[in-house]
Amino acid sequence: MKLSIIITTYDSRGLLRQLLRGLLRFPPKAEFEIIVVDNNSSDGTSEMMEKEFQHIQYIRLQKNLGLAKGNNAGIKESKGEYLLILNPDIAVFEDEIDRLIHFMDQHPKAGVVAPQLLHPDKAIQLSTFIFPKWYIPILRRTPLGACPWAKKKLQQYIMKDWDHKESRMIDWILGAAMLIRKTALSQVGLQDEDFFLYFEDVDWCKRFWEKGFEVWYTPESKFVHYHKRESAESPGLKGIFSPLTKTHIRSWLTYLKKSSHKNNE
Secondary structure (H helix, E strand, C coil): CCCEEEEECCCCHHHHHHHHHHHHHHHCCCCEEEEEEEECCCCCCHHHHHCCCCEEEEEEEECCCCCCHHHHHHHHHHCCCCEECCCCCCEEECCCHHHHHHHHHCCEEEEEEEEEEECCCEECCCCCCCCCCCCHHHHHHHHHHHCCCHHHHHHHCCCCCCCCCCCCCCCCCCEEEEEEEEHHHHHCCCCCCCCCCCCHHHHHHHHHHHCCCCEEEEECCCCCCCCCHHCCCCHHHHHHCCCCHHHEEEHHHHHHHHHHHHCCC
């Protein structure tokens, strides 16, 4: 089998329905399977899957184990040569998955390839990044980010000086949509389950690079991403103490600890 499409969802029934309908309307030409991993949603996702998508493989976990564990559960059941990891807030259109597969076929050293992500209004979404310095999450989640020095550092971090209109190798890409070469996983490993949410994509891309695999971004394939930075929705101190921001900080500290340990080896 050429492709396994893996979607980890949590209380995103409407977005998941839209994504699955799009995949079935515009299926890739290669042989493929779809695996949905549900982190114990309470919004009727399981009933929807049973009623509308009973032919799609559906794994319902007994509790919310986080994004990395959900993705890994799907990967362990996959049969494809390539793995397309998608968030439920992605929308796909005709031939776009095939273009992404073709790009991977043409770049044998690539371990990860990501499409260009678009906002619903078709504006380009910034989804490529350089590896973060220790202070980047602080600047992104606090009023310090408004300082001129901080603004410059954040623009560098999100690669804002680049128009994102050509393919290039990058440090890491947003995990909302990424195509993975499965044979590389024997060396790189699954996503690190110490990350409940956030930074699992940063860590994974870093590990692909460390094992000699390239990480690519290509606008030859375009997906729409209904993205909102939920952990940054509340301004000021209220945002700092929101549950998602706390989760983001815990993942950041896990990433720093892991990076520090590797540097000391």
